[in-house]
Amino acid sequence: MKVISPTLHGVLDYGTCAFLALAPTLFNLHGAYATVCYVLAAGYLVISLLTNMPLGAVRTIPFPIHGKLELVSGPVFIASPWLFGFANSSDTARNLFVALGVVFLLVYFLTDWYAQPNTADARTPGLSTGGHRPAPSA
Secondary structure, eight states, X not given: OOOBXXXXXXXXXXXXXXXXXXXXXXXXXXXXXXXXXXXXXXXXXXXXXXEESTTOSSOOEEXXXXXXXXXXXXXXHHHHHHHTTOTTTOHHHHHHHHHHHHHHHHHHHHBOTTSOSOOOOTTSTTGGGTTOOOOOOO
């Protein structure tokens, strides 16, 4: 059952950006762990702003493609403590990244990626017709 709408997904995206930016403070992460959190927060913010969804700003990345990025991100987050060798050096970082991966996958599977294939509104005139403005009527 797809219970997350594109709008709610946008809210979750920006919440995730804030969480990633605050994670070093919340979990007392320093050095490379903190840097990775800040880089992920910034990167995820850019992707969210560029996604064609109700809360997207520029809307160049199709919403389903955004979803595929999350589908890939989930397993990468889960595997990252072992891929990058910090599984045994920081329980907090390991658990944070595994939990993020699980959340990314849950959100992916609960989001209706095709609920609004075209999220054009008054801010993006012409997009509701596939990017072409209709010919003026005579």
